Amino acid sequence: MATFTRPRTLKETITHYCPGCGHGIVHRLLAEVIDELGIREKTIGTAPVGCAVMMYDYIDCDMIECAHGRAPAAATGLKRVHPDKIVFTYQGDGDLAAIGTAETIHTANRGENITVIFINNVIYGMTGGQMAPTTMLGQRTTTTPEGRGMHGEGGPIHVCELLRSLEGVCYLERTAVSSPSDVLATRRAIRKAFECQIAGKGFSLVEVLSMCPTDWKLSPDKAVKFVNHEMKTVFPVGVYKDK
Amino acid sequence: MGQKVLLKGNEAMAEAAVQAGCRFFAGYPITPQNEVPEYLSWRLPQAGGVFVQAESEVAAINMVFGAAAGGARCMTSSSSPGISLKQEGISYIAAAELPCVIANMQRGGPGLGNIRASQGDYFQAVKGGGHGDYRLIVLGPAYVQELYDLTMHAFDWADLYRNPVMILGDGILGQIAEPLDIRPYRPIAELPAKDFALTGCAGRASRVVKTLILQPADGLVHHNEYLQQKYRRIEEELSLYEEYETEDAEILIAAYGMSGRIAKGAVRRARQKGIKAGLIRPITLWPFPKEPFRRAAERVSRILVVEMSSGQFVEDVQLASECRVPVEFFGKGGGWYPLDTEILEIVESMQANPSVWATRKD
Numbered sequence: 001m002a003t004f005t006r007p008r009t010l011k012e013t014i015t016h017y018c019p020g021c022g023h024g025i026v027h028r029l030l031a032e033v034i035d036e037l038g039i040r041e042k043t044i045g046t047a048p049v050g051c052a053v054m055m056y057d058y059i060d061c062d063m064i065e066c067a068h069g070r071a072p073a074a075a076t077g078l079k080r081v082h083p084d085k086i087v088f089t090y091q092g093d094g095d096l097a098a099i100g101t102a103e104t105i106h107t108a109n110r111g112e113n114i115t116v117i118f119i120n121n122v123i124y125g126m127t128g129g130q131m132a133p134t135t136m137l138g139q140r141t142t143t144t145p146e147g148r149g150m151h152g153e154g155g156p157i158h159v160c161e162l163l164r165s166l167e168g169v170c171y172l173e174r175t176a177v178s179s180p181s182d183v184l185a186t187r188r189a190i191r192k193a194f195e196c197q198i199a200g201k202g203f204s205l206v207e208v209l210s211m212c213p214t215d216w217k218l219s220p221d222k223a224v225k226f227v228n229h230e231m232k233t234v235f236p237v238g239v240y241k242d243k
Numbered sequence: 244m245g246q247k248v249l250l251k252g253n254e255a256m257a258e259a260a261v262q263a264g265c266r267f268f269a270g271y272p273i274t275p276q277n278e279v280p281e282y283l284s285w286r287l288p289q290a291g292g293v294f295v296q297a298e299s300e301v302a303a304i305n306m307v308f309g310a311a312a313g314g315a316r317c318m319t320s321s322s323s324p325g326i327s328l329k330q331e332g333i334s335y336i337a338a339a340e341l342p343c344v345i346a347n348m349q350r351g352g353p354g355l356g357n358i359r360a361s362q363g364d365y366f367q368a369v370k371g372g373g374h375g376d377y378r379l380i381v382l383g384p385a386y387v388q389e390l391y392d393l394t395m396h397a398f399d400w401a402d403l404y405r406n407p408v409m410i411l412g413d414g415i416l417g418q419i420a421e422p423l424d425i426r427p428y429r430p431i432a433e434l435p436a437k438d439f440a441l442t443g444c445a446g447r448a449s450r451v452v453k454t455l456i457l458q459p460a461d462g463l464v465h466h467n468e469y470l471q472q473k474y475r476r477i478e479e480e481l482s483l484y485e486e487y488e489t490e491d492a493e494i495l496i497a498a499y500g501m502s503g504r505i506a507k508g509a510v511r512r513a514r515q516k517g518i519k520a521g522l523i524r525p526i527t528l529w530p531f532p533k534e535p536f537r538r539a540a541e542r543v544s545r546i547l548v549v550e551m552s553s554g555q556f557v558e559d560v561q562l563a564s565e566c567r568v569p570v571e572f573f574g575k576g577g578g579w580y581p582l583d584t585e586i587l588e589i590v591e592s593m594q595a596n597p598s599v600w601a602t603r604k605d
Contacts, residue, residue: 064451067332076295081309081317105298
């Protein structure tokens, strides 16, 4: 009989994440996939700036903590000097789609053979709930007290749609972790993204719609509903590229 | 004795990097250092290395951050405005104690400035540049051969001290072509194993390269104390300079890099006229070679600092000579360079008017 155990790649410790946060779920999925593929001892991860900055305290493989937005550049350096290793970045929306937009687009465009796990929770979590590049129109944040407006702030950036046109990109999927079936879809997508890298196919990215109850000022159960009813409308889940 | 070739400074530096085992370079085009990425774009793959033209200076230094963390000998180069962009990454590299080499072939500033040679980034290079308390080892070559030799040493010092090393050149040194002896690389010391390198955790515990230190509460204070101890050790161990005609010198010229080379010509001319002039040309700019200035300050009557900036290096000369003798200044910013005849004129006026300051800024 199968028992539910801790993945080898997940360290035996308590995370600092808030109740209802999606990071813990994605960390576990990432660890499960790394175990399943048997790549822990050849994987090098990059931690972002943001809530997941200390993810090396939870994920048990070689890791580097990068400057805000620069993980794809550091990952490029690592992968180019270790082409036989598996390199991933784990980035939030501010990191990947605001301060690090140039690195994201050009790393994708070069077709760097790395895997990006992109957590989209439509807000800056660590700094206390400011507007993110993915914040939705009308969404109130600490820097858009009247709600994000088309004029002045502009609309949310759709990362998968934006990257789809680039030749170097081999796999793009947007998933969520707001229901059991969404969690399983995310697990499949992360596995697929790593398999693309193992096969040497180029840049792969999984965008995960994730909950931030604390900065959304919602209870964890309402935060799940917010993902399912509001975020999925603006950010449709699905495969955006698979070649 | 290796092969003798004619190479531009930028190309010589690039070749030295390859000879020293550099296998990763990332950079972004900016004049007057473009020959470095151009040369390495074909030369590195030939040597089994990797060249990446980055989307920005910011990306380039962070690619180097990754490659250095991976344990590779790696390098980036740029010129003044591009080096400003790299500063955040340089601070991270220094904090994480990763070895790498960064070249700055300086141009006129501030702002976009111009593309003439300058020494206006001295403070940025030797006093910090990026955020936080850290130091770079900074080298100021004046000749293409010296640039070549120092570039090879730079990789060794980076590994030896686990610290980024900056080559602080300028547009003239990068563009000038001189006969070059392609000396084979020989490590200057036994280098430590790279036990920090991220290579996948096969057969060992996983490693983390990081610069965030929140726990314990005084952890970052201790990390800073440790870094400062390392910097003090580097100061004790590393000091390079050229002394020229200083034994009986009454007027001492202090200059580094290209202005040091021009000043040497001025000393030669002064000696022909019977003036007892001498030169100290620091080669390590950090650590600053204080000792020769301390010694000289006991003998010479005055020091003249010649510098291709509005006055930065002059402050270190004042500190090193402990203000025991008047320190005069001849320099301008904005891509200006001195002529040896201009320097000679000032030396002559100092000789003729020993009590009058000959400081000339215009």
